[in-house]
Amino acid sequence: MKIPFTKMHGLGNSYIYINMFEEHIEEEKLSKLAIDVANKDTGIGSDGLILIEPSKEAAVGMRIFNKDGSEGKTCGNGLRCVAKFAYENNLVKEKTFLIETKAGNVTAEVHGTHQLIDEVTVDMGEPSLNRKAIPMIGEDTSQIISENFEVSHHPLELTAVSMGNPHAVFFVENIEEAPLHDLGPIITHDHRFPEGVNVEFVEVVNETELHFRVWERGSGITQACGTGACAAVVAAVLNRYAAKDQVVTVHLSGGDLAIRWATDNHVWMKGKAQTTIEGTFLWS
Numbered sequence: 277m278k279i280p281f282t283k284m285h286g287l288g289n290s291y292i293y294i295n296m297f298e299e300h301i302e303e304e305k306l307s308k309l310a311i312d313v314a315n316k317d318t319g320i321g322s323d324g325l326i327l328i329e330p331s332k333e334a335a336v337g338m339r340i341f342n343k344d345g346s347e348g349k350t351c352g353n354g355l356r357c358v359a360k361f362a363y364e365n366n367l368v369k370e371k372t373f374l375i376e377t378k379a380g381n382v383t384a385e386v387h388g389t390h391q392l393i394d395e396v397t398v399d400m401g402e403p404s405l406n407r408k409a410i411p412m413i414g415e416d417t418s419q420i421i422s423e424n425f426e427v428s429h430h431p432l433e434l435t436a437v438s439m440g441n442p443h444a445v446f447f448v449e450n451i452e453e454a455p456l457h458d459l460g461p462i463i464t465h466d467h468r469f470p471e472g473v474n475v476e477f478v479e480v481v482n483e484t485e486l487h488f489r490v491w492e493r494g495s496g497i498t499q500a501c502g503t504g505a506c507a508a509v510v511a512a513v514l515n516r517y518a519a520k521d522q523v524v525t526v527h528l529s530g531g532d533l534a535i536r537w538a539t540d541n542h543v544w545m546k547g548k549a550q551t552t553i554e555g556t557f558l559w560s
């Protein structure tokens with residue numbers, strides 16, 4: 277099967293994008309396709325697969341599949357790339373438009389020209405903070421802010437945030453010493469998160485700067501995670517390391533994102549989106 281694709285990334289968080297306005301792939305094949313395209317040896321190499329598809333309620337729809345074939349509900353870096361692709365390929369006419377995700381519709385604004393969109397702003401909507409919304413096991417509906425969370429005899433403090441997908445945020449003194457490799461794969465499957473979780477370690481530089489590393493649910497360590505960066509800023513405000521309605525620069529391995537948790541409770545994200553490969557995947 278010959279499948280035209282575009283490889284794009286947001287700060288090094290790369291996905292293989294397929295324009296489903298022009299392609300048709302059976303639902304039951306999508307999980308395996310995500311695994312196959314993501315494979316760096318036998319496929320193209322990426323953090324997963326993203327489908328750009330028609331939508332009844334928005335200008336375009338986005339679906340994201342992780343490297344392990346699991347489907348996520350939303351993707352911040354992916355949304356910026358989808359917006360870039362949609363405008364550059366005339367799937368949309370306006371520079372501000374709605375994108376449908378499994379976590380709800382979000383508004384994107386592209387910056388640049390039809391020939392080249394280099395930056396995109398996305399209103400990522402409102403975070404969800406109570407236990408059931410993350411989701412986490414346990415009855416109470418309180419917010420989880422720096423709650424004791426022991427894992428493998430490591431006494432950590434958890435702040436849990438959903439941006440439509442689940443995030444476990446841990447603040448550390450020194451990001452370079454964060455136990456990402458050791459604890460990321462354990463926490464992501466911890467039984468306290470019935471749907472799994474994206475795991476972020478964050479060092480506070482000052483009230484407008486964070487350092488950030490991530491172990492993603494279904495993809496492992498990635499260069500960047502847009503929804504994770506949003507969750508990190510929300511967690512920083514909840515822990516009084518940062519303030520609402522201030523732009524916080526999040527330094528990820530692959531570059532910087534500007535994030536603002538506005539007074540209307542919406543989280544805004546602005547950052548780059550880049551295309552690296554256009555090709556045809558010969559899939560069997």
Ligand SMILES: N[C@H](CCC[C@H](N)C(=O)O)C(=O)O
Pocket residue numbers: 289342347348349350351352353354441442474492493494495498500501502503504
């Ligand atoms: N890289 C994405 C997040 C993917 C989330 C996915 N790993 C999941 O929730 O299962 C981002 O830029 O927001």
